[in-house]
Amino acid sequence: MLTVERLTVRRGGREVLRDVSLSLAPGKTLAVLGESGAGKSTLIASVLGLINPEHGMVSWDGRPIARGAVALVMQEPRAAFNSRLTLRRSVCEPLRARGLPEDQDRFFRLCRGLELEPDLLARRPNQISIGQAQRAGVLRALIAAPPLILFDEPLSALDAATQKHTARLISAIQREEGFAALIVTHDLGYAAAHAENIAVLREGRIEEAADADVFFRNPQSSYGQSLVNAAVALGALEHRAA
Amino acid sequence: MNGAAELLLRSVVVLSGTAILTFILLWHAPGDPALTIAVARYDSVVSADVVDRIRTESGLDAGFWTAFSHWITPLLSGDLGNSSVSGRPIWPELRTAILLTLPLALMGLLIGLALSIPLAILAVRHPGGWIDRGAVALASLGAAMPAYWLALLLILAFAVKLLWFPAMGTGSAAHLVLPGLTLGLGVAASLTRILRSALLEAKGAPFLPALARRGVGPRERAFSHVAPHAAIPVLTVAGLELAFLLEGAVMVEVIFARPGLGGFLIHAIQARDFPKVQAVVMLTAILFVTVNLLTDLLYRLVDPRIGTRDA
Amino acid sequence: MRELLPVLIVVGILAALAVFGPFIAPNPPNAIDIPNRLAPPGGEYLLGTDAMGRCILSRLLHGARWSLGLAFLVSTIGLIAGSVLGLVAAMGGRTVDWAVMRVTDIFLAFPDLVAAVVVAGVLGAGTSSLIFALTVTGWMRYARVARGIGLGLATRGHVVQAQLAGLSGPAIARWHYVPALVPSLTVVWTGMLARAILGISALGFLGFGVQPPTPEWGTMLLDARVHIRSTPLQMIWPGMAVVFCVLAINITGDVLRDALTDRDAPA
Ligand SMILES: Nc1ncnc2c1ncn2[C@@H]1O[C@H](COP(=O)(O)OP(=O)(O)OP(=O)(O)O)[C@@H](O)[C@H]1O
Ligand SMILES: [Mg+2]
Numbered sequence: 001m002l003t004v005e006r007l008t009v010r011r012g013g014r015e016v017l018r019d020v021s022l023s024l025a026p027g028k029t030l031a032v033l034g035e036s037g038a039g040k041s042t043l044i045a046s047v048l049g050l051i052n053p054e055h056g057m058v059s060w061d062g063r064p065i066a067r068g069a070v071a072l073v074m075q076e077p078r079a080a081f082n083s084r085l086t087l088r089r090s091v092c093e094p095l096r097a098r099g100l101p102e103d104q105d106r107f108f109r110l111c112r113g114l115e116l117e118p119d120l121l122a123r124r125p126n127q128i129s130i131g132q133a134q135r136a137g138v139l140r141a142l143i144a145a146p147p148l149i150l151f152d153e154p155l156s157a158l159d160a161a162t163q164k165h166t167a168r169l170i171s172a173i174q175r176e177e178g179f180a181a182l183i184v185t186h187d188l189g190y191a192a193a194h195a196e197n198i199a200v201l202r203e204g205r206i207e208e209a210a211d212a213d214v215f216f217r218n219p220q221s222s223y224g225q226s227l228v229n230a231a232v233a234l235g236a237l238e239h240r241a242a
Numbered sequence: 243m244n245g246a247a248e249l250l251l252r253s254v255v256v257l258s259g260t261a262i263l264t265f266i267l268l269w270h271a272p273g274d275p276a277l278t279i280a281v282a283r284y285d286s287v288v289s290a291d292v293v294d295r296i297r298t299e300s301g302l303d304a305g306f307w308t309a310f311s312h313w314i315t316p317l318l319s320g321d322l323g324n325s326s327v328s329g330r331p332i333w334p335e336l337r338t339a340i341l342l343t344l345p346l347a348l349m350g351l352l353i354g355l356a357l358s359i360p361l362a363i364l365a366v367r368h369p370g371g372w373i374d375r376g377a378v379a380l381a382s383l384g385a386a387m388p389a390y391w392l393a394l395l396l397i398l399a400f401a402v403k404l405l406w407f408p409a410m411g412t413g414s415a416a417h418l419v420l421p422g423l424t425l426g427l428g429v430a431a432s433l434t435r436i437l438r439s440a441l442l443e444a445k446g447a448p449f450l451p452a453l454a455r456r457g458v459g460p461r462e463r464a465f466s467h468v469a470p471h472a473a474i475p476v477l478t479v480a481g482l483e484l485a486f487l488l489e490g491a492v493m494v495e496v497i498f499a500r501p502g503l504g505g506f507l508i509h510a511i512q513a514r515d516f517p518k519v520q521a522v523v524m525l526t527a528i529l530f531v532t533v534n535l536l537t538d539l540l541y542r543l544v545d546p547r548i549g550t551r552d553a
Numbered sequence: 554m555r556e557l558l559p560v561l562i563v564v565g566i567l568a569a570l571a572v573f574g575p576f577i578a579p580n581p582p583n584a585i586d587i588p589n590r591l592a593p594p595g596g597e598y599l600l601g602t603d604a605m606g607r608c609i610l611s612r613l614l615h616g617a618r619w620s621l622g623l624a625f626l627v628s629t630i631g632l633i634a635g636s637v638l639g640l641v642a643a644m645g646g647r648t649v650d651w652a653v654m655r656v657t658d659i660f661l662a663f664p665d666l667v668a669a670v671v672v673a674g675v676l677g678a679g680t681s682s683l684i685f686a687l688t689v690t691g692w693m694r695y696a697r698v699a700r701g702i703g704l705g706l707a708t709r710g711h712v713v714q715a716q717l718a719g720l721s722g723p724a725i726a727r728w729h730y731v732p733a734l735v736p737s738l739t740v741v742w743t744g745m746l747a748r749a750i751l752g753i754s755a756l757g758f759l760g761f762g763v764q765p766p767t768p769e770w771g772t773m774l775l776d777a778r779v780h781i782r783s784t785p786l787q788m789i790w791p792g793m794a795v796v797f798c799v800l801a802i803n804i805t806g807d808v809l810r811d812a813l814t815d816r817d818a819p820a
Contacts (some may be wrong), residue, residue: 068718071718072713072714072717074710074713074714079709079710079711080710080713080714081714082729084732085711085728090714091716095718097720097721098719099714127626140714184587
């Protein structure tokens, strides 16, 4: 269980997060929505322990989150790979860190699911497309089966079909392995299809936190309302309405 | 930002560290220091009693930290201590040596500036032109030239073949010419390089064409816009050149048999007169730490963005 | 790593000189031939002889092993020690960084040749104190450069990912830091190699370094200095050897630096 308690983070003299509290159970997905600059990436970095909060706490089952027990899919997919190493080396890093063998079965199954051919993984980051890098990033996050995975706009560089497909694959593995997922996204359709919980972040505060069903039927916050209305108008929430 | 206070703390830490490290080095130097002192003082075969007496007198038998505090306590009140060989206070002798080195260093600096400034300015007029390439080549040659060899070449040309200047010793102003030139050529080599790239960078700065369009004349552009930008690297270079001058002066003095700081240091090392060595080390360290402190402070004045971690 | 090619070539030639120089020397370096002392170049001895009638060319070639070989050793030990310290500073957090950088400042609080003279002189003449003196006074540039680049890498995505994966500190350094350091540290290394050659010969010339009759270029200059009036050529050769090597290394370093800064320029 991920618990974030009254987290306040200051960056460059400004409070970027203020009194943020969240919780997320294993096997569940929490979608964090918010405008650009709302503090979503900062929240993720604080959960990972990459920045020290001014006050507040982040814990997993009551203990600080251990290195290796959490994975991240980054917003800028190519920067997440060392330009001097092959993708495969980078992708298997979590396994090597734990002294695990490059688990052949699981590795190839995930590759197939994400449509990453072995030939592609033998290349370096500057020799692949951004969408491919993003899928490789997802592969790296899944490969060692961590209990908690954070996604910072994981599918933004993919075409609609690949997006759907990849999202379904992530969900399927989540059902199988039961990891908790915290997903930052601007894609309301995605949140509607896969998240059990929704949190709306605005100027560093949680403006609204609700079950997905409640949120999509009756958003309380003004930003939430504008999002849902816009999405309904576009027909992005069809399958939930159905 | 706790800039200035942190910089000051740094300086204190660095100076204390230098003191401790020097003391460790000298403490672990091979040989029995008491015996060395005894031999130096009495210049003959000495008995074990005398050696033991000296050991007790000089606090050499008391252990590292006691000996260290024996040395550092007077130093903190500005007392450099006494020579372990002659027993006389170090400072008067050291001051004489510094005063002998000063004219040489000044001469070197003047020659260096007199050569490098015009050369650099001529060079950047037409970057890539023959003057520019020649200047770069000369500067590279100068940087590769050991001071002692350059000195020997100058002696060979001007003292042995041409008989224009005396090769060795001190006395007249003529004695200063060859040592000063040796030092000055070295300074000129490094300064030309640095000045040239600083001027090039300032010249290529994007704001210059804009200024020209606004009707700012070339003279004003050079003095009120290019010069301040070139001043930042020059600031750092001042520290570097000071090191170069001191280092060069030591070598040059030895080669030309000129008394001064170089001779003082080398003789102190050879005589194993460690208090003297320590005095030179600490004075130099204070000088350089002060210069660095000032440079850092000035940097912050010029560019307040510089933070503590990357400075 | 194609940019490293010029360095490899020049350094390879110098290394070959250090290794094979003694084998192509026409005479033993310490063979004394008094009747032929201070012989001019040409004739039996190609570059002439010194005051004891020793073949200068042979001494130069044997000297390459000392002057160049020791320089390789000194600059490489400095490279390893300095970059490890720099990486520890960059990866170890603020306190560690502060401490390591202050230690670096302590060693920088002093012109390095003077420091080397003090250390070598105090420890007593000889090759091992020479190596020690030049190494302890020659690691700081590496540390600063390694730290600077390391701090820049610390927030890069791939480094963050490696940390999250739970990779150990040394493994992160090995795979994510060291490869990024290689080009810049090679530039620094060429500079330090040149400095070491100058330092070795300077200490030899002052009598604090390699001891006679070992044919080291600085000590050869010291020997030759007395005969500057009678046989000035004798001091020209070792000096030229030093200048040539240092110049070659410095030019290579400049070429390498230019190649690297071109490539790293904003795309
Ligand atoms: N290092 C920093 N120093 C100062 N301010 C920062 C820093 N990093 C981020 N910020 C500020 O913090 C706020 C939140 O940034 P964050 O990256 O968390 O936004 P975000 O919600 O992820 O936005 P986006 O959707 O555009 O990725 C922004 O206003 C940003 O300008
Ligand atoms: Mg973001």
